[in-house]
Amino acid sequence: xxxxxxxxxxxxxxxxxxxxxxxxxxxxxxxxxxxxxxxxxxxxxxxxxxxxxxxxxxxxxxxxxxxxxxxxxxxxxxxxxxxxxxxxxxxxxxxxxxxxxxxxxxxxxxxxxxxxxxxxxxxxxxxxxxxxxxxxxxxxxxxxxxxxxxxxxxxxxxxxxxxxxxxxxxxxxxxxxxxxxxxxxxxxxxxxxxxxxxxxxxxxxxxxxxxxxxxxxxxxxxxxxxxxxxxxxxxxxxxxxxxxxxxxxxxxxxxxxxxxxxxxxxxxxxxxxxxxxxxxxxxxxxxxxxxxxxxxxxxxxxxxxxxxxxxxxxxxxxxxxxxxxxxx
Ligand SMILES: [Zn+2]
Ligand SMILES: [Zn+2]
Numbered sequence: 001x002x003x004x005x006x007x008x009x010x011x012x013x014x015x016x017x018x019x020x021x022x023x024x025x026x027x028x029x030x031x032x033x034x035x036x037x038x039x040x041x042x043x044x045x046x047x048x049x050x051x052x053x054x055x056x057x058x059x060x061x062x063x064x065x066x067x068x069x070x071x072x073x074x075x076x077x078x079x080x081x082x083x084x085x086x087x088x089x090x091x092x093x094x095x096x097x098x099x100x101x102x103x104x105x106x107x108x109x110x111x112x113x114x115x116x117x118x119x120x121x122x123x124x125x126x127x128x129x130x131x132x133x134x135x136x137x138x139x140x141x142x143x144x145x146x147x148x149x150x151x152x153x154x155x156x157x158x159x160x161x162x163x164x165x166x167x168x169x170x171x172x173x174x175x176x177x178x179x180x181x182x183x184x185x186x187x188x189x190x191x192x193x194x195x196x197x198x199x200x201x202x203x204x205x206x207x208x209x210x211x212x213x214x215x216x217x218x219x220x221x222x223x224x225x226x227x228x229x230x231x232x233x234x235x236x237x238x239x240x241x242x243x244x245x246x247x248x249x250x251x252x253x254x255x256x257x258x259x260x261x262x263x264x265x266x267x268x269x270x271x272x273x274x275x276x277x278x279x280x281x282x283x284x285x286x287x288x289x290x291x292x293x294x295x296x297x298x299x300x301x302x303x304x305x306x307x308x309x310x311x312x313x314x315x316x317x318x319x320x321x322x323x324x325x326x327x328x
Contacts, residue, residue, distance in 0.1 A: 003120030004307040006056040009047035012308045013058070013119065021116070021124045023070035028127045030064025030082065033328030035118035036143035036299075037061075037310045039171070039230060040086070043254040044113060045311065053114050058307075060086040060111040061146035062118025062125075063139045065328070075127045081139070082130040083287075085146045087278050088115050089126050103154075103277035110277070119307050121327060131283045134291040144297045144322035145290055146283075148172035153286040155226045155251040155275045156180060162224030162246070163187055168214055168238055169229030170196075170203045171314075172322035173251065176295050177226070182207035183293045189218045193317060202298075202320050217241060226251050235272065236261035244268035251275050299324045 001020060004013040023029055041058045043049050062084040066076045076082060090097050090105035097105050111117045111125070133142045152173040159165060165181050167174040168191045178188050190203030191214040200211035210219055214234060221243040227234045227250050235258045238248045245268065253276070266272065289295075298321025302310040310323040 001121040002304065003057045003116075004304060006045065006052070006054070006058055008054060009045070015305055018057070018120070020122065023068060023124060025070055025072045026127055027070040027124050028066050028073055028076060028082070028130065029068035030062065030084065030123050030125065031067045031328060032062055032064045032118050032121055032123055033081075033139035034143045035059040035062045035325045035327060036146065036148065036172070037307070037314055037323040037325065038147045039314065040147070040253050041112065042311060042315055043230070048254045049113065053116070056113070057116035057118070057120050057123070058112045059118035059120070059325075060084070060113070061143045061148070062111070062123055063133060063143050063146070064118070064123060067122070073127050076130070081133050083133050083142065083146045084111055084118060084123065084125040084130055085150060085278060085283055086110050086112070087280065088129055100281075101279070103279045103282075108277065119304065119325060121304070129280060131287055134287055136291045136294065139328065140299055140301060140324050140326055141297045143324045144172050144176065144299065145286065145295070148322055149176045149290060149295065150278045150283055150286050151251055151275065152177035152226075152228075153180065153289070154278055154282050155249045158249045158273060158275055159224035159226065159247055162222075164189065164220065164223045166191060166218060166222040166225035166238065166241060167203075167208075168225060168227040168234050169231075170199050170211075171228060171317075171319065173228045174226075175202070175206060175298055175321050178203065178206045178208055179293055179295050180289065189222060191216070196317070198320070222246060224249070228252065230255050232256040232258035236265055239265040239270055239272065242270055244270065247271040247273065249273055249275055297322060301326050
């Protein structure tokens, strides 16, 4: 089977023919139909996440059709459409797993990082961590729900009842979460790179009542902000824009250094927190919620062999919505 393979930091993905992997107990083989591209893929490529499996097939937003079921597998039937997210396996026994926080599992294994993911014609996944895809979505439109949507959803939950919500970085995740937030009757304020008027128009078209540059102050105080951009400077900026008691959520897996800032920015019971990974429960909840909103994903399609181009467009901030590899 063909795959786009990562062989080490600084090297582009290379198209290779890989042998099919053996199916372990409870695993399923999928014929990949589509796989969305995530900012995390860039962090792995750039060596910002430690010790990836090498060689590695990236991709943790995979939509595929079950083509083979390993011993003991019983959740799915042949031909069924499923999604493979970032959380690929947990031990189920550590203190985090036992307290409903499997996203923090000490021994978790992540898809497209520690096991091969979906930038390939086929992939293998543990059936217990796969998600059913809502029927109303095409393969391409469903793919970004699996990380951009899921991590965004978990981040949104961490803002509690915040009414005035700021979104810093209006990429794949924010374009989905803005729709959910509007549906929940929150008010959305979108922040983009300075001068990205196209991005600001896009945010307004999805219900943001205000869109501007991340260096600007919003027209009124925010109750919460989610930072999707991997830019540490945005932490004090966002804190300065939230009201007393507000929360700033860092949604990314990696961020550049956070500059030091005055305690005044945190004072007034403001909170700063990160969101790490996802639980299966997040996945199930979000897959149920997305078609109700309904979330519409804006995608740009690439072929499997164009994965490097898709990553370059993401790096340059040239995408409106999400990049998705069409594979099947
Ligand atoms: Zn991701
Ligand atoms: Zn665990």
